[in-house]
Amino acid sequence: GAVVSQHPSRVICKSGTSVKIECRSLDFQATTMFWYRQFPKKSLMLMATSNEGSKATYEQGVEKDKFLINHASLTLSTLTVTSAHPEDSSFYICSAGLAGRNEQFFGPGTRLTVL
Amino acid sequence: QQQVKQSPQSLIVQKGGIPIINCAYENTAFDYFPWYQQFPGKGPALLIAIRPDVSEKKEGRFTISFNKSAKQFSLHIMDSQPGDSATYFCAAGFMDSSYKLIFGSGTRLLVRP
Numbered sequence: 001g002a003v004v005s006q007h008p009s010r011v012i013c014k015s016g017t018s019v020k021i022e023c024r025s026l027d028f029q030a031t032t033m034f035w036y037r038q039f040p041k042k043s044l045m046l047m048a049t050s051n052e053g054s055k056a057t058y059e060q061g062v063e064k065d066k067f068l069i070n071h072a073s074l075t076l077s078t079l080t081v082t083s084a085h086p087e088d089s090s091f092y093i094c095s096a097g098l099a100g101r102n103e104q105f106f107g108p109g110t111r112l113t114v115l
Numbered sequence: 116q117q118q119v120k121q122s123p124q125s126l127i128v129q130k131g132g133i134p135i136i137n138c139a140y141e142n143t144a145f146d147y148f149p150w151y152q153q154f155p156g157k158g159p160a161l162l163i164a165i166r167p168d169v170s171e172k173k174e175g176r177f178t179i180s181f182n183k184s185a186k187q188f189s190l191h192i193m194d195s196q197p198g199d200s201a202t203y204f205c206a207a208g209f210m211d212s213s214y215k216l217i218f219g220s221g222t223r224l225l226v227r228p
Contacts, residue, residue: 041223042221043204043220043221044204093158101210102147102208102209102216104161104216105161106151106159109156111156
């Protein structure tokens with residue numbers, strides 16, 4: 001149980017385009033979802049926390065207009081990287097949590113490459 | 116006060132050795148301390164977690180030792196195998212909450228055959 005999927009697993013796009021990444025909790029309802037960014041050989045950097053039906057809470061330094069997060073249902077959250085630039089190239093990972101519990105279940109990640 | 120400091124940054128052991136990874140935290144209000152294992156190109160997976168009311172927890176070959184007074188906790192991998200080669204992250208948070216976890220910087224472990 002507690003499986004989280006991400007789609008796509010890899011995406012290559014041109015500079016200036018927007019990319020949407022989906023995060024789904026497959027067998028449970030996730031009241032909270034987290035979006036992380038990870039650079040090679042580095043730790044996970046929390047970008048934002050999203051609760052179903054409300055606006056995401058962004059960490060300091062993360063541009064909310066560039067990284068749009070939507071958590072429209074208890075099983076789906078999306079991250080849209082708008083007007084992507086090469087410096088946005090990274091590994092993006094989501095995690096999902098259960099109400100009242102801090103255990104986070106991570107997705108497999110999405111490798112974004114912006115040319 | 117929200118930081119979790121992890122060491123070492125990298126670790127190499129021979130098969131059968133017992134690698135030890137250490138983490139330290141500042142916020143005494145934390146009550147949930149998980150360890151995650153991550154293979155290259157994959158998302159982290161929960162390995163084992165502990166709460167501060169116990170000093171040790173074992174799950175298979177993985178053991179967490181917890182020192183509440185020192186605000187430190189560590190992961191020991193018994194009889195390590197080449198398949199254990201991965202990056203390990205400690206974290207700290209609040210158990211009964213969906214509050215964010217604070218992650219350590221990670222330890223890259225290589226277990227030589």
